[in-house]
Amino acid sequence: MKNFRLTEKEMNTLAERYPTPFLVASLDKVEENYQFMRRHLPRAGVYYAMKANPTPQVLQKLAALGSHFDVASAGEMEILHELGVGGEQMIYANPVKDRAGLKAAAAFGVHRFTFDDESEIDKMAAAVPGADVLVRIAVRNNKALVDLNTKFGAPVEEALGLLQKAQAAGLHAMGICFHVGSQSLSTAAYEEALLVARKLFDDAAEMGMKLTDLDIGGGFPVPAAEGLNVDLAAMMEAINKQIDRLFPDTAVWTEPGRYMCGTAVNLVTSVIGTKKRGAQPWYILDEGIYGCFSGIMYDHWTYPLHCFGKGKKTPATFGGPSCDGIDVLYRDFMTPELKIGDKVLVTEMGAYTSVSATRFNGFYLAPTIIFEDEPEYADRMQADDEQADKAAV
Numbered sequence: 001m002k003n004f005r006l007t008e009k010e011m012n013t014l015a016e017r018y019p020t021p022f023l024v025a026s027l028d029k030v031e032e033n034y035q036f037m038r039r040h041l042p043r044a045g046v047y048y049a050m051k052a053n054p055t056p057q058v059l060q061k062l063a064a065l066g067s068h069f070d071v072a073s074a075g076e077m078e079i080l081h082e083l084g085v086g087g088e089q090m091i092y093a094n095p096v097k098d099r100a101g102l103k104a105a106a107a108f109g110v111h112r113f114t115f116d117d118e119s120e121i122d123k124m125a126a127a128v129p130g131a132d133v134l135v136r137i138a139v140r141n142n143k144a145l146v147d148l149n150t151k152f153g154a155p156v157e158e159a160l161g162l163l164q165k166a167q168a169a170g171l172h173a174m175g176i177c178f179h180v181g182s183q184s185l186s187t188a189a190y191e192e193a194l195l196v197a198r199k200l201f202d203d204a205a206e207m208g209m210k211l212t213d214l215d216i217g218g219g220f221p222v223p224a225a226e227g228l229n230v231d232l233a234a235m236m237e238a239i240n241k242q243i244d245r246l247f248p249d250t251a252v253w254t255e256p257g258r259y260m261c262g263t264a265v266n267l268v269t270s271v272i273g274t275k276k277r278g279a280q281p282w283y284i285l286d287e288g289i290y291g292c293f294s295g296i297m298y299d300h301w302t303y304p305l306h307c308f309g310k311g312k313k314t315p316a317t318f319g320g321p322s323c324d325g326i327d328v329l330y331r332d333f334m335t336p337e338l339k340i341g342d343k344v345l346v347t348e349m350g351a352y353t354s355v356s357a358t359r360f361n362g363f364y365l366a367p368t369i370i371f372e373d374e375p376e377y378a379d380r381m382q383a384d385d386e387q388a389d390k391a392a393v
């Protein structure tokens with residue numbers, strides 16, 4: 001699968017139409033990612049974790065494809081509600097729910113919840129009596145970029161006791177969930193967690209609790225991230241096989257976030273200033289760490305930067321526009337000489353980027369443009385057709 005990437009020409013013509021900085025999202029790429037997962041991990045229904053990228057057109061595209069959604073707050077539920085997504089297509093997968101979230105869940109008919117502590121049971125029983133609940137267990141994974149098992153997940157030995165207590169409080173004990181951590185490079189972490197879950201399903205049955213649903217969470221990596229060689233198809237197929245073996249009769253779900261949209265968005269940003277500091281040139285861009293590059297801080301991420309031009313490449317430093325010394329994006333990056341007004345392209349900007357951008361220093365948030373709505377998309381389609389015609393001759 002190729003990541004979505006604008007050509008230099010597309011970037012420049014879009015930049016004549018829209019002032020930089022802006023993001024360009026490809027809905028075709030989102031669809032491709034969704035279908036790829038459905039094909040290689042057919043046993044798992046999809047709850048898209050919308051915190052990764054809640055752009056309305058992305059949500060609409062996924063809803064049209066049949067995706068369900070993982071939500072964590074009243075605000076996320078409201079966005080989906082306005083797009084016509086019903087509560088029955090959502091899982092409230094924030095183990096600790098606030099009052100506004102529970103109220104919204106009740107209002108929109110969200111019926112599926114996760115929790116990882118006893119203190120959550122009375123809250124759910126009061127706000128959404130009879131709700132279907134899955135207990136989140138902590139699992140091990142030292143091969144994830146983002147650890148989600150220190151803050152989240154009940155100890156495995158407490159899981160069934162929690163489900164029993166939920167049942168006693170009038171909730172419906174439905175199943176188990178886990179999250180191996182984000183950008184997980186290991187299939188083993190999923191496989192180990194599946195074995196732990198199987199044992200819990202068996203023990204629950206012995207206790208007279210018939211669990212029906214298993215949620216294996218998110219964590220699937222963005223494949224072509226720099227220096228990363230992961231065979232996503234093989235990873236998904238291995239997990240699917242284990243699900244078939246261990247959970248032949250269970251409804252299984254997954255909650256991909258990063259995977260679904262990480263590769264579907266590009267950022268176009270301009271050089272707005274240059275400086276010479278020591279031997280290296282510095283280039284100041286019109287988007288920075290308080291904007292879409294916030295993932296450098298929050299998500300421990302680096303995004304592939306593409307500079308154009310023909311000159312000899314030398315190492316340079318790139319910074320954002322804010323008046324903070326921390327706003328440095330790339331160091332020792334090899335680039336031809338750039339001048340004010342030149343555009344640069346940043347790929348793999350779809351997950352945990354725009355959503356955590358701020359208006360620090362008063363800079364506006366970069367808007368997201370949908371590639372398929374632009375003439376450059378039609379041009380690409382036409383070029384593809386001409387190529388196909390040529391091949392057919």
Ligand SMILES: *Cc1c(COP(=O)(O)O)cnc(C)c1O
Pocket residue numbers: 049051052070093094179181182183217218219220255256257258259
């Ligand atoms: C953030 C989150 C996800 C998505 O994680 P990715 O690593 O982006 O796939 C899924 N489930 C829950 C509960 C989350 O908090």
